[in-house]
Amino acid sequence: MTEQKERKRIIKHSYLIIIAGLVTGLIAALLQITAGVGPPNAPVAYGICIACHGRDLINWIVNAIGGTNLGYGTLVAGVPVLTVVGIVAGAFISSTKNKEFKFRTTKNPGVSFVCGFAVMASALILGACPLRAVLRVAYGDAIAVVGFIAISVGVVISAAVIKVNARRAINREVT
Template sequence: MRISPLIAGLIGGFTAAILQALFKVFPPPAYGICIACHTRDLVNWIINHLFGTTLGMALVSKAFPVLTVVGIFIGALITTFIYKETELKQTHSPVYWFHIRNFSY
């Protein structure tokens, strides 16, 4: 069975709303899916709990870390295996592409 992007979005949205109500999570405005912020909060939460530090994080992440980054990574990994994109592809001129990717503005 194939799930359309609309259905996946609706399921994800309703699930997020239900979990937010269930766990009484009230994130700050504009804190939906922010890879930089969620990664920072996850890393800081782990370090704070392992070493007893007080690194800063959003209030929503103090009790339990936001696992958005983990979910995106797992989803990408599953998709990679489903579509068999696991083999490395060789580029024709690695030096050229290295310079294009790293030094072009």
């Protein structure tokens, strides 16, 4: 009985991730076609990009406060897109509604900070976060295919390092 329930839960979860990916793709493309997050206000395939949209938002804030002139991706009368704010709000609504919101502390705060810094810098070099890399592939960009393969290779390298470290830790415990 419990096994059947468990299997049902897994199948439901499997549908959920396909729906989530599909809806995100639909929204990303529709934002360009219907809402104006595309030419002539922004580059094509700009419907979703966590790094670029975050950059637009933070640079707009810094420009407004500090009077600086930092660069944008979207130039809609100097107004940034609010996707990132929406994602944080949506995830917060969801996590509080389902009672999953909980403050969790961190063991090594420096690593998280450095990783965030490095990921944003790399994303701006590529011109896409992982989501926009896939969106650019959907739009037919060959360079984005190279970019996504490079992301995957980076993940494989990192996963190999984690695997070696884990094995070493186990060996240390045994001996």
